[in-house]
Amino acid sequence: MGLIVVLIFYAIALCVVAVIGATVLGIAAHLLTRRSPQHKRAVFLSSAFPFACVAFAGVWFILYAVVNVAVLQRDPGLGDSWETPLPNGYALEMIDTTDQGTVYNPRSQAVKDVISSDQDSVFGVRQLQVSGSRIFGASDSGYFGRIGQKSKFVDSYFELDTAKGTRAEFKSLDDLEKHAANEGVQLRLREFQAVFSDYRTTWFDYTAGIVLLLVPVTGFLLLLRWIWRIRSQTVPG
Numbered sequence: 001m002g003l004i005v006v007l008i009f010y011a012i013a014l015c016v017v018a019v020i021g022a023t024v025l026g027i028a029a030h031l032l033t034r035r036s037p038q039h040k041r042a043v044f045l046s047s048a049f050p051f052a053c054v055a056f057a058g059v060w061f062i063l064y065a066v067v068n069v070a071v072l073q074r075d076p077g078l079g080d081s082w083e084t085p086l087p088n089g090y091a092l093e094m095i096d097t098t099d100q101g102t103v104y105n106p107r108s109q110a111v112k113d114v115i116s117s118d119q120d121s122v123f124g125v126r127q128l129q130v131s132g133s134r135i136f137g138a139s140d141s142g143y144f145g146r147i148g149q150k151s152k153f154v155d156s157y158f159e160l161d162t163a164k165g166t167r168a169e170f171k172s173l174d175d176l177e178k179h180a181a182n183e184g185v186q187l188r189l190r191e192f193q194a195v196f197s198d199y200r201t202t203w204f205d206y207t208a209g210i211v212l213l214l215v216p217v218t219g220f221l222l223l224l225r226w227i228w229r230i231r232s233q234t235v236p237g
Contacts, residue, residue, distance in 0.1 A: 003079035010078075014054045021050035029227055036230045049223055053216045064208045073106075074200060084200040088133050088162040090120070098193040099150050100126045100143045103135055103160060120165045126154050127189035135160040136180055138173070138189055 029046035033039045065076035073091070075082045082094045085106075093115065094101040104121035115121055124143030129136045138154040140146065146153065157176040159168045170176040180187040 003076065006078045006080075011058075014057065018050040018054045021053075022047040025049060032227055032231050038230045042227055042230060046223065046227065049219065053219070056215060057212065060208070060212055067204065072202065072204065074202075077205075082196065082200065084196060086130055086135075086162075086199060088130070088135070090135065090160070090162050092128075092192075092196050092199065094193070094196060097147050097150075098196075099152070099191075100124050100140060101192045101196065103128070103137065105162070105165060108165065119167045120160060120162075122158055122160065122167065125192050126152060128192050128195040129185075129187065129189050130195065131180075131185045133161065133163040134183065134185065135162065136176060136185070136187060136189065137192075138176075 026043050026047035029042045030039070033042040036042065061077070065078075068074040069076055073083070073085045075084070080096050082098075083091060085091045089105065089107065090103060091106050092101055092103055102115055102121065102123050103125050104115050105118075108118060108120050109115060115123075117123065122137065122139055124140040125137045126140055126143075127138040136157075136159050138157050140151065140153050141155055142153075143151075157170040157173060159170070159176065159179060160166070161168070168179070170179060177187045
């Protein structure tokens, strides 16, 4: 599912929720302020509030996506492609599925957004471990034929030396464990998605999430406080 399709889906869903919210808040404001001189204004602002929240969410996502892509070199947060950099200059990418992904060096790619097969890139990686300048992993050479099957099949093991831009391949997990031990590393391979999540989620995501929730909640509380205050401003009869 492409980014545009996902955005359209969310836009429609949020608009439906906004219509329901506007109806509920509008009726509530009408009942609470029907004797107030500011009755019409209260109903209008209450009904418009959910749509203002949707507009805010749209602007928020655009800014969030731009910062992630242009500054942090990460995916925008929606869509069928996920990407995150590693501390050693390499990067991880998943497309359509989360049971396997690609490890590569962005600096050696000739074409932006197109990952080519090379000594410093591995496709179909199912298990991974990042240890300083070295990346250890287990991959599935036939991953493409197993996309969507949530497979855990692996048939090769590797080590990427990010300092030298080289790749060493191993026939078995035992061989990789012995090699890692010689390098002073205790091998503990984890699922690709788990390692990806360690680097994809940053302080920026948490901050953006807090802002996304805090602004509408604050606005709702201020709206509620204002309506409750003008509720006492009734006209005789």
